[in-house]
Amino acid sequence: MKNILKSLGFKKNWVYEVIVTTEYNGIAHAAPMGVSSSDLRKILVSVYKSAETCRNISETGFFAVNFTNDMSLFYSSLHEKKKIKYIQPKGLVISVLGKADAFVEARVTSEKDADEKIIFTAEVIGFAKNGKRKIQLINRAESLALEALIKASKIKATKDSVKRKHLLDELRYIAFAASKTAPDSSHARMASKLSSLFRHQPKDTSL
Ligand SMILES: Cc1cc2nc3c(=O)[nH]c(=O)nc-3n(C[C@H](O)[C@H](O)[C@H](O)COP(=O)(O)O)c2cc1C
16 A cells, blocks of 8 residues: 555654544444554554543454544534444445545554553555545644744733743643644744743742
8 A cells, every 4th residue: 555644744753633433343433533653654543541442443453544624523523423424435444434534544553551541553554535625634733833822922921920820831731732743843843942931930839
């Protein structure tokens, strides 16, 4: 199978927000997850052991990655699971979301116990598009960089020490999240730079 992840625009170790579908005992299941790839060939998903998705992947060894930028689909896959319509495009084994734009099917090659989670590594075994829909990958770093800019300007504007501490904690978290979801990206660098503008201010006490 040609390098699907590369042609979709995956960047190494960036995390993409998707909806993972699985099947267990003939019942399809959907849940939002973050996926990544360290070599643009294998795909990784790290799933809480408490999730139904984790049980399904462990039991069957398969999952499908559904690409969509429709937030209502993310919402439904968390809170309105019964409303979800599944389809089975030609060549795919697992049911996927009728409203998603494209699908990657994956077969688990190894799994690693990581405390509360299991990290599944999988090989890509199938790909399908849903008609002519545009495929847009969702990575959080751009929104995080924007959020960091907003937090930093609020920190500068306020004199209230409690508010400043709260904003600074949020800014630090945002910088951390950006570096996790898009390592070595300009967005992560920007968030980190903004956070370090205020680094001389104490972490745990009111500023
Ligand atoms: C955008 C987004 C990304 C998520 N990524 C993950 C993830 O990578 N791993 C995980 O275990 N849960 C993740 N979650 C939380 C799961 O979707 C949530 O726990 C879900 O209830 C698990 O569903 P299940 O028990 O039906 O499988 C994410 C949630 C959202 C909204």
